[in-house]
Amino acid sequence: MMMKKSLAKLFTAAMCLISASLLGASLDKAHADTAYYVSPTGQNSSGYGTNPSTPFRTIQYAADRTNPGDTVYVMNGTYSETNNEAVLKVTRSGNENAYITYKNYPGHSPKLTTDSAWNHILVASASYIRIEGFEIAGNNANLTLSQGEARYNHYLQNYPSGTVDWDYMAVTNTNGINVKPASTTSAKPSHIIIENNSVHDVPGGGILTEESDYITIQNNNVYNNAWYAVYANSGISVFHSYNSDNNTSNYKNIVRNNEVYNNKGLVKWVKTEDYSDGNGIIIDDNKNTQLDGRLAPYTGKTLVTNNITYNNGGSGIHSYSSARVDIMNNTSYQNASQLNYGEIYAHDSTNVNLFNNIMYARTGRHITSNSNNSNVNYNYNIYYNGTPAVSGPNDITSDPLFYNAEAGDFRVHIGSKAIDNGTSSLAPNHDFSDNSRPRGFAPDRGAYESQNIIGNPSFEWGSLTGWDKEQNAAGITVVSNGTYSGTHKVAFDTTAATKLSQSRTAPATKTYTATAYITTNIADNIKLNIEVNGVAKGTQTVAAGGGYKKATVTFSANANDTIKVSITAPQTSGGWVGIDNISVE
Template identity: 50%
Template sequence: MKILFPLGMKSLSLRAFLVLPWVLGVIGAAQKPTLTTSNHPLSNHQERVEESKLISMNSGTTYYVSGSGNDNNNGRSASSAFRTIQKAANLTQPGDTVLIMNGEYRNSNPGQVVYITRSGNANAWITYKAHPGHSPKIKHNAWHGIEIDRGASYIEINGLEVEGNNANISLDYARSQRYNGGNPLTNGNCITADGRKNGRSRHIRILNNKVHNCGGGGINIIQSDYITIDGNEVYNNAWYSVYANSGISMWQNWNSDSNTQGYKMIVTNNKTYNNRQNIQWIATGTITDGNGIIIDDSRNTQNGSNLGRYRGRTLVANNVTYKNGGSGIHAFLSDNVDIVHNTAVLNNQSPELSGGQIFAAESSDVKILNNIFYSFPGKRMNGNSRSSNITYDHNIYANGGNIVVRGANDIVADPQFVNLSNNDFRLKANSPAIDKGTNFSAVKTDFAGNRRPSGKGYDIGAYEYQN
């Protein structure tokens, strides 16, 4: 399907990051799988989770960009900085770094502020990051704040703020646009890597960014491989788009190689909140998404994809996800996913949705371990609708939600957060989560960077209690 964008833009295929499935609200009755009661360290999947924290040690050219710069400068020093990030992006070679200084960076067209199409390589990544001590902001009303396209790979985005157009949109205006899939004012996204045309991307790191107020998705990864999304704060996204977006989404992961060892897709240490779908999905006329984090259709069943099932393994760990319209975290039509050491609180804010705080739907080989579920009374905590080989264990369920599937070592108890009303989900000294988790040694630190375990055993949830 094609849509023709206004203002002379190129014709693009329908943004399927924008077309997330009907996951919640229509999933059928869950079936209870056979649960294992042993620990699940997955020692054969010990991808270096710490890789997501690395800053590329590049040895190429450093380009400087400043809100007071000029694109006629040479960009080689802070005093001769470019004015636009795009000017630097058009010059980058493997090993280069783009240091972005204070300033506000806006789009000059309805496409994007920064369009990244040039690749690094395995030994020389291209890095876009905030200059030390600076807080640059990309602010846009385009389709994307940052778009990685045309197979650009070995790219790192680090320490930037990307803000969308929500502040300039009213709910009444968004509702008037509910059948308009070609309006970037309501459908724009914050950060996107899109592999559906002109080549697929691999080896992308999206680290330590603040991503917010985009009417479409926050961080969207489409048909890509070897992706790390770590340490980001993702909030107030998905409000106004007609395409059923979420805070962080990985859609139709792509097998760039035959590797099935270790984690290739990593979503860790992120805070996602208040991502919510307020406008019905144009495909169904219903509210379906607005999730904190979704691993979506890695089987590649939708929109005519011929990529086949993704064979790599995905890790979703140490995330704090709360007050999203849809789920906190879930896997849909996806396999080989480990969802461990997360804290999910009062998600399913949308009245139409009650799929769960963390769950799997139409998926297989999903391990859901060491998580805290804090649900609305009467709404689902979890589920595994039409799924197989789904393991729930060593989790805590609280606040009266419906536990569809319960593992042998799962606990129903108040997790004893430090301050629930202020969204401080650290554990008090008397928390039943302390030392009750299973040994999942691939996750060596907690959300705050503290080492796991700190006591006799692993704690449940995103935070390890500190004595």
């Protein structure tokens, strides 16, 4: 009898535990379904906030009510109500399965601005947070260099006596999005995603993280920041990372697909009393050498990839006193406008790889730097307008042939040696515009992947790799004269009927356009031909005279169809053909 009673008690206890677990799961699900809405026309009061037609008035009011899984949708309008810390201060955490998300209401473009607080958005000791779709508009237009310098002088004069007016200092040191512990003894943030934001014209740092882990900063537009601060800020800064776990295999901090430009430091740094930083992107001291042992060196991996950085005052991208950083497929153009830092490099760093980057230097400025590094590897990069201090075995110096760098268009023309000539080692599988990578035979160098599916399209490496010499193989060569663009072309010597072809798999169902630039002395019958799955789909004929002519064929193909492009010429005594820049897009 006693045994039966004991078993009954155990059964009852087990059922209670199961019921409690189910109740907990139900509560988690309820929290995950909670959405809050915010508009400047709303009200911060009971009965508001959970319907788009009756929103809260401030983002902070919504933030103070969030639980794991909640989403705060922010509607059109300008949000500037603040204390001296931030327009939005995030202190409540989500969890591994239920982030708390702050984002723009669909189709809306909310703006945060302040002329007096230290931050626009401050994530203070919170984790599992997503921030998406905001315009962070700083006050630079209403500030002057003399105001920034006045605060620099005020700090130096008053800091030793503890009489700094911090509200006065905040005016020229406001940050955009700042992630950090609330204090040196507080919980450290982790698992923070900052994406699809525009952060501009803030006098302090654009996007900055400190003593944090698992940070993803992606698809942001970050410009005109750090001008008047006294703290050596940059556009994007990942500073003093900390180990929240023992993961050393996967990327934990990721900075990718950001456009970062015209960030610069015009005021001296109070620590050194000299000008410093103003970089596009910096991975800063993850060895934690500046913390007097308070944090162990960071052992996680950091990825910086597919970013475009230009016209920044310091570097485009660099690793400073950091380890285990991969800097891959970025495009850096004419940075170092204020300080001669260089384009992309590592300094005092360990175990850093810099592959597939394009670095176009500002005239008279460094491209790379090489100081106090250990196991820092450069390879498959392109340099232009200067001589790198350090380079790798497959690095080259060549004009990348940007579409229009002055207008911020850093795609490369066909004929660029960036195309199809990167390494697949550590290369991302998508580019800055989220196009698949590689498109041709190998990944391109730089942030953009050419959308031409033809491999080795302009023969810039002096070979016919990827091409089939179907007829008159001896009469088909690569030469380095008379090109349409770049340094090489294919030449036909038509002592016999001649045919050069390449077959590729269609990546998508769509209408394609095939193009080739052809010059010849043969009167007629030089053809650009297209076949899909062995069926002829179009031909254009080119005749002699007038230099290079553009041959074009438009056709349709389904995903995974075989597209074959060929150029043919008839046997012609004394005949020749020049071919360059073949594309199918």
